[in-house]
Amino acid sequence: MKKMIISGVTALALLTGGVVGVGGVGSSVEAAQATLKFKDVPSTHWAAGAINSAVEQGYFKGYTDGTFKPSSPVTKAEMASILGRLSYQPNASSPGINNFTDVPEWAKGGVSAAIQKGFINPTSYQGKLDAKASLKRGEMAIWLTQGLATVDLDYKQALSDVKNTVIPAKEYFTGNLATSQKNAVAVAMGTGLMSVYNDKMFGADRTTTRAEVAVLIARYGTVAKTKPSNYKGLNELRQVGLKGTNLNLITSYFKKTPEGKILLSGNRKYDEVVTDDFSKVRNKEIITDTSYADLKVLNWIIIDTNVAEKDQSIYYPVFVDEGVKLQSGKYFSFVEFNLNIKSNSMSQLQAGGLLNSATFNPLLSPRSKAFSLYGAPKTGDYIKDRVFVIKNPTYWAEGLLHFKESTARAVTLETKEGPTFSVSYTP
Numbered sequence: 081m082k083k084m085i086i087s088g089v090t091a092l093a094l095l096t097g098g099v100v101g102v103g104g105v106g107s108s109v110e111a112a113q114a115t116l117k118f119k120d121v122p123s124t125h126w127a128a129g130a131i132n133s134a135v136e137q138g139y140f141k142g143y144t145d146g147t148f149k150p151s152s153p154v155t156k157a158e159m160a161s162i163l164g165r166l167s168y169q170p171n172a173s174s175p176g177i178n179n180f181t182d183v184p185e186w187a188k189g190g191v192s193a194a195i196q197k198g199f200i201n202p203t204s205y206q207g208k209l210d211a212k213a214s215l216k217r218g219e220m221a222i223w224l225t226q227g228l229a230t231v232d233l234d235y236k237q238a239l240s241d242v243k244n245t246v247i248p249a250k251e252y253f254t255g256n257l258a259t260s261q262k263n264a265v266a267v268a269m270g271t272g273l274m275s276v277y278n279d280k281m282f283g284a285d286r287t288t289t290r291a292e293v294a295v296l297i298a299r300y301g302t303v304a305k306t307k308p309s310n311y312k313g314l315n316e317l318r319q320v321g322l323k324g325t326n327l328n329l330i331t332s333y334f335k336k337t338p339e340g341k342i343l344l345s346g347n348r349k350y351d352e353v354v355t356d357d358f359s360k361v362r363n364k365e366i367i368t369d370t371s372y373a374d375l376k377v378l379n380w381i382i383i384d385t386n387v388a389e390k391d392q393s394i395y396y397p398v399f400v401d402e403g404v405k406l407q408s409g410k411y412f413s414f415v416e417f418n419l420n421i422k423s424n425s426m427s428q429l430q431a432g433g434l435l436n437s438a439t440f441n442p443l444l445s446p447r448s449k450a451f452s453l454y455g456a457p458k459t460g461d462y463i464k465d466r467v468f469v470i471k472n473p474t475y476w477a478e479g480l481l482h483f484k485e486s487t488a489r490a491v492t493l494e495t496k497e498g499p500t501f502s503v504s505y506t507p
Contacts, residue, residue: 084502118148123152124147127291134294139165150291153214158212159293160200163223164193168304170467172198180209187211198230199223217292218284219262221268228267233268234308238318242266246379246416248398249282253456257284266321268396270314271303278452305317313394325339325361327468327503330393331411333483337490345494354498360499367494368434374420374436375442375494378474382481383412394494399478403446409484413439414446418474428459430465439491441479451476 121128134140139162142148144169163169173339178192179202194200200209200223240263247266251257257265261284268274269282273296276282288296294387308314315325327334336356344353345367355361358380366375383393385405399414406412419431419442432443443450445458462473482488488505 087278115437117260118142118146120147121150121291125291127295130298130401131291134297134469138209140290140294141296148290150294151289153287154290155212156215156219157184157191157211157225159220159288160194161187161190161198161211162297163227164197165359166192166197166227166300168301169197169199169227171196172228172383175468176200178203178209180211180238181207182208183211194223197227199227201226214287216284217274217282218258220288221264221274221284222261224296225264225267227300228271228304232308233306235355238267238270238308238314239263241318244322244324244379245317247282247397248395249276249455250280251282253283253398257282266317267314270317271308271311272305272313273299273303280455282494291321305353312391313391316394317397318447320381321381323357323359324378325358325382326393326395327358327382329382330382330384331483333505333507334491335506336501337492337504341504342490342500342502344500348498348500353498354502355499356501356503358411358501359494361493361501362501364497366435367496369436370419370430370433372423372426372430373434374422376418377440378416380416382439383390383414384411397449397450398454399446399451399476401450404448406480409482409487411481412485413442413478413479415442415479415483416474417442417477419468419472421468421471421473426468428463428468431459431468435493437479437491438489439479439481440493442477445476446478479486 085142098352115125116131120315121131125131127150128496131140131150135142135148140148175196175198178188180191183191191200191211195202196273225235225239229239242263245266246252247257247264248269249257252262254411265274265282265284269276274282313466316329319329324339337354339350339354342350345351361377363376363378367378368375380397381395383396383400384398385396386408395414400412428443432441443459445460451458457475459475460469461475462470481491483505485505485507490502490504492500493500494500
């Protein structure tokens, strides 16, 4: 990767009781000492290589006591100054103006450069950057993905495509991911630029540490030189955002059900209503086999467990426990349903009878340990004594999609509005 050189780094600022360098460091050490190992960064530290590389390239300096303080937070001013020095980053076509009134003198040039390079959009703020505050990961994701959008317009398109996607992070499933950060988090995760912690949280509200920044500098350089289409995870997130399903990316076995192999209700005509575009039926009321509830399908995730780890769906860790494999001829089908229960009470079994489909089955939610860790809504959240206790539950359910000729059936969802999604196994 092309080295990112810092020159003329001499300004210092007194922040939070300590002297901090422009590159986001503690009090500076001599340049000759910059490449030395730090006593608080052993070779076994998860970011040791990235830290030493970032120091060698001039992005960080250590403290005079020989430490690096990898867990210390980085301020917005410090991070902006680092991003402003990325030599390979192009300038934005229409950058904003640095109208921030709270940026320290030493950081004004760096903040202006970060704006010029597309990382920071001043119109997203109200004249104050809160420059001395620690940068949180949600805002970091915004800055970095805005930078990517400046590098390649397809990254800008990706930020739009993922607007309605399912994000494999706990905050998304629990409804705690800010709308303003959702698209950026999705792109950051889809490229591998950022990921979830062991607790499955993306940590949008957690501060960004010096060690994390060292790693992100290296990762950003790699991602910025890679086409968005080369990231399988990002492609999947975009597809779910646009279509509501990843079906076409997971398998090529399913094509539009041929005329004559699908029975339509009423006077509907095949050419007018049947489609293999799932977005046409997403969030629409589906015709059910019983009248216990109105039903909508919000998202449909397919997971093939019989592929190499590098080819696994980005959603595998959310729904399926590590190492689990279905027998050949089956995919996992995970569906997000919204029900509007019309009867006085509806049992869980009656929910399962709304659709006669092994693929779209509202009866049971995933029972994997992985799924429980992400905190996604499930049937058990709304049921007591096997009866739904609220009228309008939204939850994830588990089914199976068969792709052997002997067991495969057409997968059909007929909406009350007209469009009918139907695909069949095509060897």
